[in-house]
Amino acid sequence: MAGPPAELLRQDALEQIYGIPMGVIPHPHGGAPLTFAH
Numbered sequence: 001m002a003g004p005p006a007e008l009l010r011q012d013a014l015e016q017i018y019g020i021p022m023g024v025i026p027h028p029h030g031g032a033p034l035t036f037a038h
Helices: 011-018
Strands: 022-026 031-038
Touching: 011 022
Parallel strands: none
Antiparallel strands: 022 031
């Protein structure tokens, strides 16, 4: 996979990779995606 982080770090893709509920929110300074497990 290649591309900008905002396109690659999607909740559905991360959940499929890790097999657990995941979330993605924009960083408050700059908007880069932050990922987290629920």
